[in-house]
Amino acid sequence: MSPFLFWFFALLMLGFGVSVVINRNPVASALSLVASFLCLAALFVGLNAFFIAVIQVLVYAGAVMVLFLFIIMLLDLRAEQRRRFNLVALGGGTLVTLGLVAELASVLNRFPLGRNPFPPLQGSAVDDVREVGMTLFSTHNLPFQITGVLILVATIGVVVLSKRELN
Amino acid sequence: MDFLNSIPWFLMATSLAKTIFLVFLVVLPMVSYTVYAERRVSALIQDRLGPNRTGFPLTLLGFKKDFSPFLGGLGQPVADAVKFLLKEDLTPGHVNKPYFWLAPCLAMMPALVTLSAIPFGSEFMGVKMVIADINVGLLFMFAISSVGVYGIVLAGWASNSKYPFLGGIRSSSQMISYELCMGLSAVPVLLIAGSTGLSKIVDFQVREGWLLAPFTDGNLSLRELLLWVPVGVAFITFTISMFAETNRLPFDLPESETELVAGYHTEYSSMKFALFFLGEYTAMIAGSALIVVLFLGGWHVPFMPDGRAGWVWGLLNIGTFFAKVAGLLFFFIWVRWTLPRFRYDQLMKLGWLYLFEIALVNIFLTAGILALCK
Amino acid sequence: MAYTVPRPKLTFAEKIYLPSIVAGLAITWKHLKRMLTGQTKVVMQYPEEKWDAHMPEHYRGAPTLVTDEHGRERCVACQLCEFICPPRAIRITPGELPTESEFSKVEKYPAGFEIDMIRCIYCGMCEEVCPEQAIFLRKDYAITGTSRAEMLHDKTKLYEMGGVFDGLIHKWNPDK
Numbered sequence: 001m002s003p004f005l006f007w008f009f010a011l012l013m014l015g016f017g018v019s020v021v022i023n024r025n026p027v028a029s030a031l032s033l034v035a036s037f038l039c040l041a042a043l044f045v046g047l048n049a050f051f052i053a054v055i056q057v058l059v060y061a062g063a064v065m066v067l068f069l070f071i072i073m074l075l076d077l078r079a080e081q082r083r084r085f086n087l088v089a090l091g092g093g094t095l096v097t098l099g100l101v102a103e104l105a106s107v108l109n110r111f112p113l114g115r116n117p118f119p120p121l122q123g124s125a126v127d128d129v130r131e132v133g134m135t136l137f138s139t140h141n142l143p144f145q146i147t148g149v150l151i152l153v154a155t156i157g158v159v160v161l162s163k164r165e166l167n
Numbered sequence: 168m169d170f171l172n173s174i175p176w177f178l179m180a181t182s183l184a185k186t187i188f189l190v191f192l193v194v195l196p197m198v199s200y201t202v203y204a205e206r207r208v209s210a211l212i213q214d215r216l217g218p219n220r221t222g223f224p225l226t227l228l229g230f231k232k233d234f235s236p237f238l239g240g241l242g243q244p245v246a247d248a249v250k251f252l253l254k255e256d257l258t259p260g261h262v263n264k265p266y267f268w269l270a271p272c273l274a275m276m277p278a279l280v281t282l283s284a285i286p287f288g289s290e291f292m293g294v295k296m297v298i299a300d301i302n303v304g305l306l307f308m309f310a311i312s313s314v315g316v317y318g319i320v321l322a323g324w325a326s327n328s329k330y331p332f333l334g335g336i337r338s339s340s341q342m343i344s345y346e347l348c349m350g351l352s353a354v355p356v357l358l359i360a361g362s363t364g365l366s367k368i369v370d371f372q373v374r375e376g377w378l379l380a381p382f383t384d385g386n387l388s389l390r391e392l393l394l395w396v397p398v399g400v401a402f403i404t405f406t407i408s409m410f411a412e413t414n415r416l417p418f419d420l421p422e423s424e425t426e427l428v429a430g431y432h433t434e435y436s437s438m439k440f441a442l443f444f445l446g447e448y449t450a451m452i453a454g455s456a457l458i459v460v461l462f463l464g465g466w467h468v469p470f471m472p473d474g475r476a477g478w479v480w481g482l483l484n485i486g487t488f489f490a491k492v493a494g495l496l497f498f499f500i501w502v503r504w505t506l507p508r509f510r511y512d513q514l515m516k517l518g519w520l521y522l523f524e525i526a527l528v529n530i531f532l533t534a535g536i537l538a539l540c541k
Numbered sequence: 542m543a544y545t546v547p548r549p550k551l552t553f554a555e556k557i558y559l560p561s562i563v564a565g566l567a568i569t570w571k572h573l574k575r576m577l578t579g580q581t582k583v584v585m586q587y588p589e590e591k592w593d594a595h596m597p598e599h600y601r602g603a604p605t606l607v608t609d610e611h612g613r614e615r616c617v618a619c620q621l622c623e624f625i626c627p628p629r630a631i632r633i634t635p636g637e638l639p640t641e642s643e644f645s646k647v648e649k650y651p652a653g654f655e656i657d658m659i660r661c662i663y664c665g666m667c668e669e670v671c672p673e674q675a676i677f678l679r680k681d682y683a684i685t686g687t688s689r690a691e692m693l694h695d696k697t698k699l700y701e702m703g704g705v706f707d708g709l710i711h712k713w714n715p716d717k
Contacts (some may be wrong), residue, residue, distance in 0.1 A: 027266070027324065034317065054306040062313025063343060066320065070339050073324050073332075129303055129363050211576040212569045216583055403559075461644060505569040 006046055013039035026072045030065060037061045052127040169485035185298050188529055189282055193489060197496075199244035199446040199506035205500050206430045207240070212336070212504045218243040229351065251441040258432050271435065274318025278449035283310045285456045287488045288466050289473035291481035296466070297366055304365035305357065308457055309350055312412065315450060316342045317377075319414075319421060319431050326434040334430030338421035341411055342461035344518040345418075349408035353528035355401045356461045359394060369465035373473070377464030378402075386470075390540040397533040402462045404522050404529070409454040411518065414447060417506040418514055425508075455495035456488075463491050596680050601665045603681040604656055605703030606696070607674075613644050615675030615706070618651040622667035622676055630660035631667060654696040658684045677703060 016036035023029045037060045044053035136144050203218070210217030218240035258267065284304040288296030301307055316339050323335015356378060358361055360371040376384035378393035378398045411418040422430030432443045459465060466484040467473070473484055509517070554560045585592070598634045609615055618635035636652030638645050679702060686692040691696045692701075 025247055031317075031321075038314075050303045051306070052299050054303045054310045056312035058306060058313060062310055062316075066287075066313070066316055066339055066343055069317075070336070071338070073320070112411070129306075199636075208573065211573045214572060214576060214581050214583065500574075501566060501569060505565045 006043065009039045009042040009046070014041070027069065030069050030072055033068075034061050034065045035063070049128060051132055173415075182298055182540055185294075185296070185392065186283070189287065189298065190279060193287075193332055194279070194282060194449060195454055196244075197452055197489070197493075201247065201448050201451065201496050201500075202247065202444070203240070203244050204497070205503070206243070208497070208500045209504045212501075216462070217407060221246050242342055248441075251438055252436040256437040256439065259325050259328075262434060263325040263327055266321050267434075270318050270322035270325055271439040271446075274315065274317070274323060274446035275442045275449065276446075276451055277311045277315035277318070277402075278446045281308050281453040282449075282492070284308055284365055285453070285460060286369050286465055287456070288485035289481060290475055291478060291485065294368070296481070296485060300366050302362070302364040302367070302452075305353060305363045305368070305457075305461075308365075308453070309346065309353075312450065313342070313346055315446070318443075318446065322435070323431040326431070328434060330427045330429075331431045331433045334427050334433070335423040338431060341414070341418065341420065341514065341518075345408045345411035345514060345522075348404060348518055348522040348526055349412060351523065351530065352401045352404035352408060353461060354526075354530045355397050356492050358530070358533050358537060359398070359415075365460050369460055369467065372464045373467045377462070377467065379462040380464070390536070393536045393540060394533065397529050397536065398462070400525060400529045401533075403519075404526050405461070406458060407522060408518075409458060410499070410502070411514070413450045413454050413499075416452065416503040417509050418495070419508060420514060423508055451499055452492060455492045455499065459488065459491045463495075588679065592682070600680050600682075601663045601678045603663070603679055603684050603694075603702065604661065604665075604667055604699075605679050606654060606676055606699040607679075607703040607706040608700060609703065610707045612705075613647075613699075615651055615672075615673050616651045616654065617647050617673050617675070618649040619672065621670045621672065625666045625670045627666065628660040629660050629698060630657045631655070631661075632657075649716055651696065654699060656694045656699065658692045658694055659689065659696075674706070677706070679703065 003018075013036050016032045016039065019032040020029045020036065023032060037056060041053040041056040041061070044056060181537065207217040207219075219243040221240045260265065283298040283300060284307045286295070286297035286300070299307075319338040319342075322330045323333075323338070326332070354370065359378065362368060362371070362483065372378055374384065376382055376387075376391065378394075379402055381387060381395065392508040410416075414421050420430075421427075425532045426431070432440055435443060466488040468483060468487050471483070472480050572581070576583075605616055616633075618633055620633050620635065623629075623631045623633050632638050632653070632655045633651050634653035635649050638648055638650050644650075663678065665678050681702060684692070
């Protein structure tokens with residue numbers, strides 16, 4: 001990926017990320033998050049990870065955020081828009097964020113591997129869907145199955161909870 | 168500027184040429200003529216004639232006769248486009264302006280972007296006839312078309328009035344529900360073809376015969392005969408889900424005129440309305456193209472050489488592909504003017520209780536057949 | 542007491558809905574085919590084909606005024622049509638015939654007679670009410686104009702459209 005495109009999408013993603021937090025209108029926040037996801041997907045494309053990029057768009061932008069938006073629109077969130085900035089909270093949040101960034105920077109600076117460039121990827125000839133599938137079903141089969149059971153339990157829980165009357 | 172030097176110019180130029188060809192020379196004219204076909208076919212089905220006399224109104228300029236250079240009403244789409252461009256663009260005072268303006272673009276864009284992964288021809292002068300030949304083409308189509316729902320949801324919400332809102336809500340829940348059925352009913356195809364790349368699926372069908380007509384490679388094995396059952400089921404469920412995804416009758420609840428005036432685009436006029444309209448028909452074309460690629464052999468003509476044998480065959484392949492798409496579009500229109508609209512609970516019941524289960528069982532059936540007959 | 546609507550028992554074929562879809566598609570296909578092969582009679586193609594040849598006998602077109610065989614205006618400005626007209630499309634300005642006139646016995650004539658064709662509903666009441674058989678509905682149906690003034694038929698226009706009517710027409714006489 002050319003550095004130009006990387007910086008373009010990375011900055012765009014960060015911009016939309018900030019816009020998620022500072023927007024007072026919940027719909028605007030949700031849409032910023034969608035845009036941020038799309039930029040992230042573009043970064044994945046830049047790494048030749050098409051499968052991850054597409055799943056990012058399909059699952060997060062296409063399904064999860066649609067549900068979010070759906071709920072936001074059904075609820076009347078006028079109160080959220082009227083709320084004023086709380087200076088103390090704002091200052092505290094900024095301090096915590098700056099501290100986290102400083103910590104990350106110092107750790108990464110001391111971590112030598114981070115400075116070595118990765119070996120170049122082997123073009124787009126890799127069928128990454130096949131690779132992901134092979135890895136999931138061979139090396140990581142047990143965690144995969146356990147995740148499946150977990151999701152099944154969650155699904156049953158949702159169905160039980162959303163049933164109106166429990167007899 | 169080493170950034171500029173790093174760009175592969177040949178790839179850029181051919182991609183640009185293909186994009187311009189596909190979008191401006193094929194799909195957009197196809198969209199406008201699908202609208203025309205919609206009106207004409209609906210008229211013929213209802214024993215009427217439809218728009219059959221569009222020409223230039225020269226009598227307005229003082230001439231004796233109007234000039235109708237087109238056969239019948241073939242000039243109608245041009246007239247429609249001019250009308251849409253010239254109409255007053257009204258933005259009601261109560262809407263949420265930025266989103267109100269954003270929504271039509273979001274409705275049109277994803278439908279056009281999905282076209283980039285479709286292999287619409289074999290090879291023409293040594294260039295592969297697909298804009299982005301990615302190995303996750305099918306997932307890409309699903310992903311981008313799932314983003315398409317934002318346009319409709321935003322239109323419904325930003326219009327800030329009840330009918331568009333109800334339309335937007337209906338549309339988003341309908342599209343989320345049917346995306347699942349659509350994805351699951353495409354899985355048997357992936358299992359058989361062994362790839363998610365659309366070009367690879369077409370290549371497979373060129374080698375082994377179309378999935379829905381496995382005899383097109385000249386022979387019919389027991390395996391293909393057995394697979395015919397799940398492929399047929401997948402085709403039916405996929406097509407039904409496609410109808411729901413593109414908001415076509417019998418599932419056009421988001422804009423059902425009898426209940427919601429015009430649904431999510433009630434408050435839109437002029438070119439903004441036209442964008443919704445174009446987006447809907449482009450999505451229809453992209454959906455038909457996807458069905459053609461998955462089940463009907465893509466650009467393949469049985470027992471004929473493909474684009475590697477010469478540019479004539481390349482052109483023939485492109486023509487075949489769009490002929491198949493046009494056939495499916497006719498089917499879409501035909502169904503629209505035959506079936507009554509579903510009730511909303513019926514729609515949800517069909518999606519979640521029947522199609523979803525059928526698609527799931529179908530995957531197991533396909534996997535079983537594939538495992539048994541190596 | 543609640544009345545339970547009996548629901549019909551559906552067969553399996555009816556439940557899965559697909560056979561009836563196919564049947565419906567077959568019906569619409571039949572209509573399409575019959576249209577394409579020209580077996581269905583379609584409506585009249587208006588500007589090219591017109592009604593003129595087969596206009597029904599009882600057709601009520603534009604109301605007009607007529608003169609008799611001596612060239613006398615039949616209308617005597619009694620204003621009955623003006624009063625009966627449901628949309629009030631008729632406006633008559635009565636005038637007195639001068640004594641030296643050949644037809645001075647009639648005493649009155651319409652100095653102005655206007656029918657507003659935007660208002661006219663072609664009901665024919667003016668024709669029925671007229672005691673002098675002066676106003677008749679003709680078969681003109683394409684009354685068009687590019688302005689309101691053009692749609693206001695004045696006396697000259699009405700006589701021009703109506704023409705001459707010979708003798709008496711016994712409207713109320715079934716033997717006429």
